[in-house]
Amino acid sequence: MPIPKALTIAGSDSGGGAGIQADLKTFNSLSVFGMSVITAVTAQNSYEVSGILPVPPEFVKLQIDTVAKDIKVDGAKTGMLFSSEIIKVVTGSIKDYSIKPVIVDPVMVSKSNARLLREDAIESLIKYLLPESTIVTPNIPEAEILASMSISTIEDMKAAAEKIGTEIGLKVLVKGGHFNGPPIDIYYDGSNILKFEGTRYETKNTHGTGDTLSSAILSFLIKGYREQEAIALGKEYVEGSIRNSFPTGSGFGSLCHWWRYGECHP
Numbered sequence: 001m002p003i004p005k006a007l008t009i010a011g012s013d014s015g016g017g018a019g020i021q022a023d024l025k026t027f028n029s030l031s032v033f034g035m036s037v038i039t040a041v042t043a044q045n046s047y048e049v050s051g052i053l054p055v056p057p058e059f060v061k062l063q064i065d066t067v068a069k070d071i072k073v074d075g076a077k078t079g080m081l082f083s084s085e086i087i088k089v090v091t092g093s094i095k096d097y098s099i100k101p102v103i104v105d106p107v108m109v110s111k112s113n114a115r116l117l118r119e120d121a122i123e124s125l126i127k128y129l130l131p132e133s134t135i136v137t138p139n140i141p142e143a144e145i146l147a148s149m150s151i152s153t154i155e156d157m158k159a160a161a162e163k164i165g166t167e168i169g170l171k172v173l174v175k176g177g178h179f180n181g182p183p184i185d186i187y188y189d190g191s192n193i194l195k196f197e198g199t200r201y202e203t204k205n206t207h208g209t210g211d212t213l214s215s216a217i218l219s220f221l222i223k224g225y226r227e228q229e230a231i232a233l234g235k236e237y238v239e240g241s242i243r244n245s246f247p248t249g250s251g252f253g254s255l256c257h258w259w260r261y262g263e264c265h266p
């Protein structure tokens, strides 16, 4: 069987915990060949994003075109997309090369509270990219924006997942990590609602958790698992990475992506 090849289209995190860096570490840990198209360079550490340098949209397109015309992309995920212009070129290339599956992590704001998607780009995300995608993985604040409703209970999460899924026409995993207690994620697969329950680990070392989950789900999907299995296995991988996480700087520390085969606490 050929090695599965995954493409991440996302921002660079110089601090190494999130963004492109988290995606590539995840692909590598799950024995998937990782490729990366960079949408923006951030100057970032564990507690702040001190600068953002967006890549010109035509150069984002050139990166995708150059990879896709040569290497078979078995699936892609998107993370930080920053602007409406970048969203439009990314959507165009996904369509041109019929890239599938596409997992969209609708990254809007970092843990350190910096805007990673311009406010005026949310409409383009909904109008252009999401209809061309397979699964979108919002956390609760992102799901509130995509569904235009407030979410404070599991029932609200279910309503939001179904609303986003039916209005836009894709599958939706609403991540409940922002609530207290065991993290419960709600998945709407186009006809049914499913509940995934996890274990909560009390730690501040959670930088890049969302990026890691969407990359893990993509990895399992292109390895041949069905969607529900890929989500369950992706969650199990992220939980292990959080259980073995460690501090980096003075803010949000990092997951240990290599917990399955290497030392996390030497």
Ligand SMILES: Cc1ncc(COP(=O)(O)O)c(N)n1
Pocket: 010, 011, 012, 013, 018, 019, 020, 042, 044, 079, 080, 107, 109, 110, 111, 112, 116, 206, 207, 208, 209, 210, 211
């Ligand atoms: C380049 C980039 N992409 C994504 C995130 C989100 O990660 P988090 O929510 O952990 O801050 C980030 N901080 N930086």
